Amino acid sequence: xxxxxxxxxxxxxxxxxxxxxxxxxxxxxxxxxxxxxxxxxxxxxxxxxxxxxxxxxxxxxxxxxxxxxxxxxxxxxxxxxxxxxxxxxxxxxxxxxxxxxxxxxxxxxxxxxxxxxxxxxxxxxxxxxxxxxxxxxxxxxxxxxxxxxxxxxxxxxxxxxxxxxxxxxxxxxxxxxxxxxxxxxxxxxxxxxxxxxxxxxxxxxxxxxxxxxxxx
Amino acid sequence: xxxxxxxxxxxxxxxxxxxxxxxxxxxxxxxxxxxxxxxxxxxxxxxxxxxxxxxxxxxxxxxxxxxxxxxxxxxxxxxxxxxxxxxxxxxxxxxxxxxxxxxxxxxxxxxxxxxxxxxxxxxxxxxxxxxxxxxxxxxxxxxxxxxxxxxxxxxxxxxxxxxxxxxxxxxxxxxxxxxxxxxxxxxxxxxxxxxxxxxxxxxxxxxxxxxx
Numbered sequence: 253x254x255x256x257x258x259x260x261x262x263x264x265x266x267x268x269x270x271x272x273x274x275x276x277x278x279x280x281x282x283x284x285x286x287x288x289x290x291x292x293x294x295x296x297x298x299x300x301x302x303x304x305x306x307x308x309x310x311x312x313x314x315x316x317x318x319x320x321x322x323x324x325x326x327x328x329x330x331x332x333x334x335x336x337x338x339x340x341x342x343x344x345x346x347x348x349x350x351x352x353x354x355x356x357x358x359x360x361x362x363x364x365x366x367x368x369x370x371x372x373x374x375x376x377x378x379x380x381x382x383x384x385x386x387x388x389x390x391x392x393x394x395x396x397x398x399x400x401x402x403x404x405x406x407x408x409x410x411x412x413x414x415x416x417x418x419x420x421x422x423x424x425x426x427x428x429x430x431x432x433x434x435x436x437x438x439x440x441x442x443x444x445x446x447x448x449x450x451x452x453x454x455x456x457x458x459x460x461x462x463x464x465x466x467x468x
Numbered sequence: 469x470x471x472x473x474x475x476x477x478x479x480x481x482x483x484x485x486x487x488x489x490x491x492x493x494x495x496x497x498x499x500x501x502x503x504x505x506x507x508x509x510x511x512x513x514x515x516x517x518x519x520x521x522x523x524x525x526x527x528x529x530x531x532x533x534x535x536x537x538x539x540x541x542x543x544x545x546x547x548x549x550x551x552x553x554x555x556x557x558x559x560x561x562x563x564x565x566x567x568x569x570x571x572x573x574x575x576x577x578x579x580x581x582x583x584x585x586x587x588x589x590x591x592x593x594x595x596x597x598x599x600x601x602x603x604x605x606x607x608x609x610x611x612x613x614x615x616x617x618x619x620x621x622x623x624x625x626x627x628x629x630x631x632x633x634x635x636x637x638x639x640x641x642x643x644x645x646x647x648x649x650x651x652x653x654x655x656x657x658x659x660x661x662x663x664x665x666x667x668x669x670x671x672x673x674x675x676x677x678x679x680x
Contacts, residue, residue, distance in 0.1 A: 411627025
């Protein structure tokens with residue numbers, strides 16, 4: 253039987269319904285059991301089901317996709333002068349050199365920095381939760397919240413590719429094709445979002461007892 | 469432990485933080501946002517819009533959503549050749565290039581999921597304003613909650629701006645009616661999301677169910 257900190261709802265047998273926010277009576281404190289929310293009929297658990305396992309699985313998949321996403325071209329431009337392949341980084345460099353550096357910065361943050369930081373942050377959260385670390389729980393919760401908020405913004409490059417691909421179809425002059433990197437990049441975005449959704453931030457607080465709280 | 473029905477339909481001020489599971493007591497009459505005293509998670513929103521107001525917003529948003537998807541977002545002109553595209557146009561072009569996964573990703577996050585979410589809201593709000601409980605209310609509410617993070621209209625708009633700058637060197641770029649509709653759309657979406665009061669809808673649902 254898992255031990256929850258004394259001031260947590262789970263220790264008193266109250267479970268929070270994620271679907272409608274009702275506080276429900278827990279059925280059984282063995283891990284993996286679920287109750288049914290009396291108001292909305294959703295499955296209610298003390299903690300998300302197999303949260304750490306699922307989060308790790310999606311995260312590892314995301315890390316695997318991260319390499320091809322950055323190394324393979326996301327766009328191929330066929331022009332009279334020849335074919336040019338663009339990776340995500342070269343797109344940023346192009347924007348920088350053409351003078352629109354605010355935009356280069358936005359693309360760099362959204363497509364390079366954010367996915368990388370998301371992966372690193374998820375790694376940090378999962379490792380500390382598995383070690384039952386008591387370090388900076390408030391900050392880690394805030395990190396998780398940030399992670400959820402910025403999740404969709406790395407889709408930016410996928411949309412840019414989609415738009416360029418359908419606009420630049422000038423048969424004889426130039427045409428743009430989407431490259432295999434776009435697929436991998438889309439996978440990274442979706443997988444990191446899924447990983448963050450599976451993670452249960454309450455696990456951060458589970459090792460923390462009432463007395464630790466004062467110092468935290 | 470026995471399941472305790474008496475406490476279930478309740479409006480206790482007692483609540484558990486959904487991010488750190490701290491058991492705490494909500495103030496009785498909440499007029500402002502309430503955050504968890506330990507981790508700072510948003511526990512209770514300030515009272516948002518009444519269902520009628522939400523309904524009006526959803527209808528307006530649906531209208532603009534349709535405009536944004538029907539009219540071209542950007543057009544390109546090079547030496548007399550004009551091309552223009554809508555969001556759905558980009559999906560079909562990606563499919564032509566055997567990029568089915570990317571096409572599906574754009575289709576779902578840009579068009580389908582936001583559209584379904586709006587329609588689901590309409591389905592819930594219309595009967596509730598008339599004092600009736602829509603069929604399958606809890607399931608639809610859960611679906612809306614699940615779909616919400618996957619709607620990425622605002623990211624698409626930023627994508628349009630980035631592509632406009634990238635293309636400005638190549639050719640003459642014409643922003644279309646779709647682009648302006650997208651600007652209005654994200655303002656409406658942000659307004660309705662920030663004022664959407666799920667707790668109030670659940671209360672309304674329970675009240676309607678109790679009368680019946």
